[in-house]
Amino acid sequence: MKFWRLPLDAEEQIIPVGRLFIIADRCKGCNFCIEFCPNKVLEASPDFNRKGYHPPVMKPNHECNNCGLCEVICPEFAIYSTVEEKRRFTEVDLVRYEEMSSGEGKGEQE
Numbered sequence: 001m002k003f004w005r006l007p008l009d010a011e012e013q014i015i016p017v018g019r020l021f022i023i024a025d026r027c028k029g030c031n032f033c034i035e036f037c038p039n040k041v042l043e044a045s046p047d048f049n050r051k052g053y054h055p056p057v058m059k060p061n062h063e064c065n066n067c068g069l070c071e072v073i074c075p076e077f078a079i080y081s082t083v084e085e086k087r088r089f090t091e092v093d094l095v096r097y098e099e100m101s102s103g104e105g106k107g108e109q110e
């Protein structure tokens with residue numbers, strides 16, 4: 001998710017890590033979840049489901065934050081997440097934030 005500034009209390013924040021469930025054969029390939037995921041963690045699978053569509057998959061080395069938007073937006077009830085763990089803000093998050101702020105990775109986060 002793109003912030004316009006780093007929250008002052010970022011290091012005190014607890015970040016939920018979501019476990020994503022995708023019911024591939026329900027997917028109709030509308031791409032709403034891929035387009036609107038605030039963290040841009042989804043992409044279309046190269047594989048086809050039984051209906052002939054490309055269901056979403058999690059991008060490698062990306063993390064779902066269990067925001068629930070994909071579950072709400074999916075017209076086929078084909079995707080949802082649960083909280084797998086909660087973690088602290090880390091140096092990795094800071095580097096990611098700085099990359100986004102400097103324009104690197106901008107296309108991915110817009």
Ligand code: SF4
Pocket residue numbers: 018020036037038039040041042063064065066067068069070071081
């Ligand atoms: S729960 Fe939120 S962060 Fe996770 S995949 Fe769905 S839209 Fe993206």
Ligand code: SF4
Pocket residue numbers: 026027028029030031032033034055056073074075076077078079
């Ligand atoms: S929103 Fe639902 S139907 Fe649309 S691509 Fe995502 S999983 Fe498939």
